[in-house]
Amino acid sequence: MIDTEALRKKVIELAIQGKLTEQLPSDGDAETLYAQIQEEKEKLIKEGRIKKEKALPPISDEEIPYKIPSTWKWVRLATLYEINPKVEADNKMRAAFIPMEMISAGFSKEFSYEEQDWLTASKNHTKFQNDDVAFAKISPCFENRKSFIARNLPNGIGGGTTELIILRQKHVLPEYTYYVVLDQRFISAGSMTYKGIVGQQRVKSDVINNYLVALPPLAEQKRIVEKLDTVLNQIDIIDDLQQQYESDLSVLKGKIIDAGIRGKLTEQLPEDGDAETLYSQIQEEKAKLIKEGKIKKEKPLPEIDADEIPFEIPKNWKWVRLGDISSKISSGNTPAGGKRSNAYVEQGFCFFREQNIYDDGIHEEGMVYISKELLDTRPNSTVLPKDILLNITGGSIGRCAIIPDDFSKGSINQHILIIRMIDERLRYYIHHCLCSPFMQKYIKGNAVGDKDGFSGGRCKNMLIPLPPVLEQERICNKTNAILEQV
Secondary structure, eight states, X not given: OOOHHHHHHHHHHHHTXXXXXXXXXXXXXXXHHHHHHHHHHHHHHHTTSSOOOOOOOOOOTTTOOSOOOTTOEEEEHHHHSEESXXXXXXXXXXXXXXXXXXXXXXXXXXXXXXXXXXXXXXXXSEEEETTXXXXXXXTTTTTTTOEEEOOSOGGGEEEEOTTEEEEEOTTSOHHHHHHHHHSHHHHHHHHTTOBSSTTSOBOOHHHHHHOEEEEOOHHHXXXXXXXXXHHHHHHHHHHHHHHHHHHHHHHHHHHHHHHHHTTOSSOOOGGGOOHHHHHHHHHHHHHHHHHTTSSOOOXXXXXXXXXXXXXXXXXXXXXXXXXXXXXXEEEOOXXXXXXXXXXXXXXXXXXXXXXXXXXXXXXXXXXXXXXXXHHHTOGGGEEOTTOEEEEOSGGGTTOEEEOOTTOOOEEEOTTEEEEEESSGGGHHHHHHHHHSHHHHHHHHHTOBTTTTBOOHHHHHTOEEEEOOHHHHHHHHHHHHHHHHHO
């Protein structure tokens, strides 16, 4: 798959270095354009329309990040643009309000205001007008490139959060400015100098003011924008095709897994025995564990009615409830305060959160750890080798992973279920079942509450098409072999 995000960044980088367009003598040069801009600024200062800013230091050779065409000019951002310029508007004027979360992220230049709330353009909002370029100065919106060109504003006035920075320059194309603030060099320069508390960090004003902008002649700005629009549009098409491919691939993989758990990928062999015998053995083992006090006796699950059975399975299989073949199905909880109470430690036992659980296994990125002392206080949340972990809330609901055999111990938060099989040989097949579209539909269709939660009780009642153990192994092997070729 093509990394289209990285490709977009590279294309913008090359374009604003002058490497995607031809430099033409007829364009003139940026020195002349910059002189016009400074002349216009002096006029506005004299008329009292903008304030005279503190002089910025001259640009040294050591600061220049790369070579630009001879007709271009390096300038500091604050000498080129009006930053957060005054907008002439009555505070009672109705204006289009742009919530931060609605600002286009990534590479969508213009924002639609038709369906947005309006507000009174009060002094408590950052105001802007048509053709202004805006970007968010607060983390994580800044590094996520939340920026836009103001266009088609009702009454010509827009308003937004005070966390916006507005750039205005009528002698520079708004589209070119937009790409300047999307460039990775600009994002990196700001992100590296954040100030403030984590989660509410801001780019320093002096970093923005002193940032070096490569200014081309106006005619070349137009060619750069046209080239970028064309190339980025082609990348958007690649994105759409890749998403369609991933969607089609996901459907195909789902059909393969579904076929496996319906007994359509493997042959049923008499020497395998039958699932009825396997189920009886599991119930005997479960009764033994209860008698020994290793697991609790729970209220019996309801018998399976004929009208509950969703599809036909081979004769030597058996429909069972997941709770009847499991020794444990329960969720955990998050230590009080989490990071704020120093519950997490640098080294210790894994504390699994939703971001660690994927169908292809445990992802260690973002893993946090707890001490042995804290782990010992959480017996009901303790994760052991060969357990299955299932995400049960939010956008990651339904993702599940098998804990490796060589794992020691760990714990989970309240958004994850531990599913522990009585016969550990079943874990691979049960994981296949949970990943199937049939089971995923059940999980997501039975999620309730504000956070779309799937409960342990519903999980216990889930119907499983159970084959003999040997056929389970063939199903998993056959399915995995096919998926590797897809």
